[in-house]
Amino acid sequence: MSLRRTTLGVLVALAVASTVAAHVRLTHPSNGNPLRWASPGAIAITVNATGSDDIPDGSHLPAIQLAIRAWNDATGTTATLVENTSPGSRARSDWEADDLHTVIFDEDDSSGYFPNGTGIVALTPVWFNTSGVISDADVLFNGSDFTFTTEGVVNAFDVQDVATHEIGHLLGLDHSGWAGATMYPYVDPTVILHRSLAGDDERGLRDAYPTGTYSTIAGRVTRASDGGAVAGANVAALDADGRTIAGALADNSGNYALKGLEAGTYTVWASPLDQPVAAGNLGGGHTVVTTFQSTAIASATVGGSGTTNVGNGTAGVGADAAFALGRNTDELPLRIEPGGSGIYSLHGTGLAAGSTLAASDPDFTVVVIAWNNTVVTFQATAAPGEPMGHVDLRATSPSGDRSVLHAALEVAAVDPFVIGVSPTSGTLSGGTFVTITGAEFRAGARVILANQVYVDGDIGGCTVVDDSTITLTTRASAAGVWDVVVQDRTGSEARAGSGFTFAALPQIASAFPVSGWSGGGTLVRLRGTDFVAGTTVRIDGNLQSGVTVASATSLSFSTSAGLPGGPYVLEIETPGGATASTAFSYQADPDPAVIALDPPSGTTSGGQIVTVTGANFTADAEVVFGADAETGLGGTGADVVFLDANTLQVTTPAMSAGTTNVLVRLALTDQATVATAAFTFQSPSTGGGGGCSIAPIEGPRGPFDGFTAFLPILLALVWLAIGARRPVPVRVRVR
Amino acid sequence: MRHLPLAALAATALGLLALLGTTDVRAGTVQRLGLADLAERADLVFEGRVLAARVLEPAPGRIETEYTLREDRALVGAACPLRVFRLPGGVLPDGRGLAIAGLPALPVGADVLLFLSREGSRGTRMPVGLAQGSLRIVTLPDGAKRLVGSAAGLDFVGDAPTAVPAGPGIDYVSGLAEIASGIAARGVEAGR
Missing domain, CATH: 2.60.40.10 (Immunoglobulins)
Structure with a gap:
C-alpha cells in the first residue's frame, strides 16, 4: 500500500453489515439482509434460445450449460440450478417476468441497460423483497456493444467465462477478493480460468445455502499497534500445504468467520482489500479499512464441524506500508501447471530490489528475475503432481513489510x-x-x-x-x-x-411402392432420416417431379416416365450434396387403383364381404387392411377373390375397431396403392344401430335360443352353395 | 504509524462523507475506463448536487430511481440547471427492490460528477462503466477538491493510466484536465 494512501486511505462505508461470512454476499441495500433464493434446491434457469450474432447458432447453449454446471458441481450446498429446456420458455423474451430466470443476449438494447458506449459487458439484475429473498434474477449480455465468442476468438469475451461469473451473482454472491475466484470482478478476454470455481466461490455458496457439516474459524482482526479493530480486512485461510482454501471479509468490528472448512489445520492471514480488488468492487454496506499490511494473524486446527474461535489470534496486523503486490490490470490469476514453469510479471508499489517473493505452498519455487519498483518479474515452478487449486504469492520488502496476493497462482491441469x-x-x-x-x-x-x-x-x-x-x-x-x-x-x-x-446425411429406411408404371405418376413415399427441403430425387439418373419433404423422416414424389425394367437406382440428394439410394423398378402395366369399397365398414370380428372397385387389378392382387400408408408395412391380409380388373371381392379379417387404410398390391410386380382411411371396423355393440350383441344374455331361454349356435354354420353352407354355381375364383391369402 | 495530522483529518473527512450513504450493489462485468474514456463515451457529463431520489415502479418489474440534481457545471451536453433523469434499480417503500449489478446509487446531498449514457430504449440512462461513471466531488479540510470513486470505501483500482480514480481519488483539477482530453477526442472523432 502506498504511503499516499497511508495518509488518506481510511475510508468508512455505511456500516449496515453485520458479520460478513466466508466470501461476500449481495445484500439488501437498505437493511443489509443477504440476498438469497428461498427455495435454492431447484432454481429454475432458462437459456434463451436466441444466442449472439457473434457466435454460431446454438453454440451459446453448451457454453452457458457448462457455466451452470460449474456451480452445480459445488459440494456442501443445497443450491441447485435446474435448466428449463422447454422450447416455449427458451423462446420467451420477457426476461423481467418473475417466473423466468434467464440468460439472454441483448443485441439491440431492448433492456434499456445497454445504450451505446456504456462499457458494460454483462450484468445481472436481481429483484428481491425486504427480507432479502430473491424473486427474480437474470443475466444479460450486452450483445449490441461487445463481441462474444464460444470459439476462442481473440479479443472477444468468452461466453462461458462471463456466464459463470454472472450466474454467481444470480445466486446472490458478490465479488471476491481472490484473483483466482470466479467472482473476481475483472474479466479479461484472454483469461478463461474463471470458468471453474475456486475454493472461495464454493464456500460462498456453502455459506449462502449450507448443507452438510463443515467447520468455521471465527476471530477478530486487530492492529498490533493498539489492538484496535480493523474493519473490512480481506481474511484468508490457508491449509497445511499452503493452499488458499477460504476467504472472508471482516465486518466493521473486525470480526470474521471462515466457513465451510473441512477438518484440518489452517493459517489465517489478513490483508488489506486494496489491490487488485477493492471495496469498490463489493456491494454496499461493507466497511473497509486498508491501512495495514498483510499479516498471519492466527492458526487453528478444526474438526469436521463446529466453530473454533481464535479471538484476536496470535498477532495483530502490522502497520501500513508503501509496499503492495498486484494490480487489477494484471492478468490474474497466473496459471501454472503441475511440473510446469512460467515467467510472470506483477505490478505493484515499492517493489524494490532487495525484496523477496515466495509462494505460500513450498512445493512452488519462485525465483525473481527483476524488481523494478512498479513491477516484479519472476519465474515460478510447480512440483510435479501438484493438485489443482490456488496458491498465494507473498512479497516482503527489504524492511520486512509484507504484501500478499491471495490465490494469485492457479494450478491448472495441462491443457488437453x-x-x-x-x-x-x-x-x-x-x-x-x-x-x-x-x-x-x-x-x-x-x-x-x-x-x-x-x-x-x-x-x-x-x-x-x-x-x-x-x-x-x-x-x-x-x-x-x-x-x-x-x-x-x-x-x-x-x-x-x-x-x-x-x-443432412440422408438415409432411406424404406420406399413404397418399390415398383411403378413406366408411364409415370406413381406416388412413391420414402421413409428415413435427415430429409431436408430442396432434396432432389432421381431414378436411373432421371430427375423426378413433385418432391415433397413432409419432415426429416418423410419424403414423397411422383415418378416420371421410365423404361420398363430395373431395378434402377433411386437416389436422393440434399442441397448439401449428400446422397442416399434405394431401388425402384418400372413395370409395363399401369399401377392398381382403388375407387371404392362397398360396404365401407364392417365388424371387428371380420368375415365381412367387401367389394373393392378400381382399376388395373390382376389375379395376383393382395389386399391388406391396416397397412401403413408410407411404408406399406403392417396390417392384416384379407382373403381376396379376383373378379375382374376392376373388381376384387375380399373378406375382411378380424381387426380392432377404427378406420384403416386398405392396401392393394400386385404380388408379381410389387406395384401397389393405398386407399387411406377407406374402411371402418366397428365393434358389434356399436355397429348397425340395432344393438345386437353376441355376448350371451342372461335370462330365460326362449324356444329358439339353441338355434343361434348353428347360425354361422348354416350361413356358411348357404354361401358355399351359392359360390359353387359361380366361376372358380383365385384366392390369395395375404399375410 | 506514519500518518500526519492533516492526513488524519482528511481521512476522517472522507470517511464522514462516505457515511452519507452508499447503498449500491455492484457486480456487473464492465470494461475498465479512465476519465478520458468516460468523457469520450458519455452523452452527458456534468457536476451537480443530488437534491432528491425517488424510486418508482412504472411497470411491474421495472423499478427505477428518479434523481433530481442541481447542475453546477455541464461538461458535455447542453446546460440544464435542474437535471432530472432515471437510473434502473432502487428499493421501493415496501422493501422490494431491484439491484442492477454494478450500478451506483447517488446519495442525496452528495456532490457528484456523472458520466451518463444516452437514454436507453426504456428512457433510463446508465452511468458509463457503471460505478466508474459516478464520482464524488470531495472537498478536503484544506479546501482542495478531489474526485473519488463514487462508492464509499473505494480504494485505488489499479495504477494503470486508464483506471478510474478511487479511494483517495485524484486531484480535481487534474481530473478535469483528463476529462477535457476525452472531450477533445470526441471532437476529433466527430469531425472525421
Missing part, C-alpha cells in the same frame, strides 16, 4: 490436446459413434460438439476411455461445421477446429 476425430461427420439426427483421440484427457472431461455438451460420466454423455481416448454417441444436433472441443473440469480446453460436420 486433440489429435483426431473419427468419423468427421454425422447426421443431424445423431446416433453417430465418435472417437476422439488426443492427450491429457481426464475424468470428468466435457466434449462440446455443435449445440450439445457431453460430460464424462453422465448418461448420454461422453466416456473418457483413457487419457488419450474419448468416445461418445452424438445426439440430434444443429447443422454445420463445428469445432470439436474437449474441456477439462477446470475449463482448460483443446479444440480441433472445424473437426466435425453435422449435416
Whole structure:
C-alpha cells in the first residue's frame, strides 16, 4: 500500500453489515439482509434460445450449460440450478417476468441497460423483497456493444467465462477478493480460468445455502499497534500445504468467520482489500479499512464441524506500508501447471530490489528475475503432481513489510490436446459413434460438439476411455461445421477446429411402392432420416417431379416416365450434396387403383364381404387392411377373390375397431396403392344401430335360443352353395 | 504509524462523507475506463448536487430511481440547471427492490460528477462503466477538491493510466484536465 494512501486511505462505508461470512454476499441495500433464493434446491434457469450474432447458432447453449454446471458441481450446498429446456420458455423474451430466470443476449438494447458506449459487458439484475429473498434474477449480455465468442476468438469475451461469473451473482454472491475466484470482478478476454470455481466461490455458496457439516474459524482482526479493530480486512485461510482454501471479509468490528472448512489445520492471514480488488468492487454496506499490511494473524486446527474461535489470534496486523503486490490490470490469476514453469510479471508499489517473493505452498519455487519498483518479474515452478487449486504469492520488502496476493497462482491441469476425430461427420439426427483421440484427457472431461455438451460420466454423455481416448454417441444436433472441443473440469480446453460436420446425411429406411408404371405418376413415399427441403430425387439418373419433404423422416414424389425394367437406382440428394439410394423398378402395366369399397365398414370380428372397385387389378392382387400408408408395412391380409380388373371381392379379417387404410398390391410386380382411411371396423355393440350383441344374455331361454349356435354354420353352407354355381375364383391369402 | 495530522483529518473527512450513504450493489462485468474514456463515451457529463431520489415502479418489474440534481457545471451536453433523469434499480417503500449489478446509487446531498449514457430504449440512462461513471466531488479540510470513486470505501483500482480514480481519488483539477482530453477526442472523432 502506498504511503499516499497511508495518509488518506481510511475510508468508512455505511456500516449496515453485520458479520460478513466466508466470501461476500449481495445484500439488501437498505437493511443489509443477504440476498438469497428461498427455495435454492431447484432454481429454475432458462437459456434463451436466441444466442449472439457473434457466435454460431446454438453454440451459446453448451457454453452457458457448462457455466451452470460449474456451480452445480459445488459440494456442501443445497443450491441447485435446474435448466428449463422447454422450447416455449427458451423462446420467451420477457426476461423481467418473475417466473423466468434467464440468460439472454441483448443485441439491440431492448433492456434499456445497454445504450451505446456504456462499457458494460454483462450484468445481472436481481429483484428481491425486504427480507432479502430473491424473486427474480437474470443475466444479460450486452450483445449490441461487445463481441462474444464460444470459439476462442481473440479479443472477444468468452461466453462461458462471463456466464459463470454472472450466474454467481444470480445466486446472490458478490465479488471476491481472490484473483483466482470466479467472482473476481475483472474479466479479461484472454483469461478463461474463471470458468471453474475456486475454493472461495464454493464456500460462498456453502455459506449462502449450507448443507452438510463443515467447520468455521471465527476471530477478530486487530492492529498490533493498539489492538484496535480493523474493519473490512480481506481474511484468508490457508491449509497445511499452503493452499488458499477460504476467504472472508471482516465486518466493521473486525470480526470474521471462515466457513465451510473441512477438518484440518489452517493459517489465517489478513490483508488489506486494496489491490487488485477493492471495496469498490463489493456491494454496499461493507466497511473497509486498508491501512495495514498483510499479516498471519492466527492458526487453528478444526474438526469436521463446529466453530473454533481464535479471538484476536496470535498477532495483530502490522502497520501500513508503501509496499503492495498486484494490480487489477494484471492478468490474474497466473496459471501454472503441475511440473510446469512460467515467467510472470506483477505490478505493484515499492517493489524494490532487495525484496523477496515466495509462494505460500513450498512445493512452488519462485525465483525473481527483476524488481523494478512498479513491477516484479519472476519465474515460478510447480512440483510435479501438484493438485489443482490456488496458491498465494507473498512479497516482503527489504524492511520486512509484507504484501500478499491471495490465490494469485492457479494450478491448472495441462491443457488437453486433440489429435483426431473419427468419423468427421454425422447426421443431424445423431446416433453417430465418435472417437476422439488426443492427450491429457481426464475424468470428468466435457466434449462440446455443435449445440450439445457431453460430460464424462453422465448418461448420454461422453466416456473418457483413457487419457488419450474419448468416445461418445452424438445426439440430434444443429447443422454445420463445428469445432470439436474437449474441456477439462477446470475449463482448460483443446479444440480441433472445424473437426466435425453435422449435416443432412440422408438415409432411406424404406420406399413404397418399390415398383411403378413406366408411364409415370406413381406416388412413391420414402421413409428415413435427415430429409431436408430442396432434396432432389432421381431414378436411373432421371430427375423426378413433385418432391415433397413432409419432415426429416418423410419424403414423397411422383415418378416420371421410365423404361420398363430395373431395378434402377433411386437416389436422393440434399442441397448439401449428400446422397442416399434405394431401388425402384418400372413395370409395363399401369399401377392398381382403388375407387371404392362397398360396404365401407364392417365388424371387428371380420368375415365381412367387401367389394373393392378400381382399376388395373390382376389375379395376383393382395389386399391388406391396416397397412401403413408410407411404408406399406403392417396390417392384416384379407382373403381376396379376383373378379375382374376392376373388381376384387375380399373378406375382411378380424381387426380392432377404427378406420384403416386398405392396401392393394400386385404380388408379381410389387406395384401397389393405398386407399387411406377407406374402411371402418366397428365393434358389434356399436355397429348397425340395432344393438345386437353376441355376448350371451342372461335370462330365460326362449324356444329358439339353441338355434343361434348353428347360425354361422348354416350361413356358411348357404354361401358355399351359392359360390359353387359361380366361376372358380383365385384366392390369395395375404399375410 | 506514519500518518500526519492533516492526513488524519482528511481521512476522517472522507470517511464522514462516505457515511452519507452508499447503498449500491455492484457486480456487473464492465470494461475498465479512465476519465478520458468516460468523457469520450458519455452523452452527458456534468457536476451537480443530488437534491432528491425517488424510486418508482412504472411497470411491474421495472423499478427505477428518479434523481433530481442541481447542475453546477455541464461538461458535455447542453446546460440544464435542474437535471432530472432515471437510473434502473432502487428499493421501493415496501422493501422490494431491484439491484442492477454494478450500478451506483447517488446519495442525496452528495456532490457528484456523472458520466451518463444516452437514454436507453426504456428512457433510463446508465452511468458509463457503471460505478466508474459516478464520482464524488470531495472537498478536503484544506479546501482542495478531489474526485473519488463514487462508492464509499473505494480504494485505488489499479495504477494503470486508464483506471478510474478511487479511494483517495485524484486531484480535481487534474481530473478535469483528463476529462477535457476525452472531450477533445470526441471532437476529433466527430469531425472525421
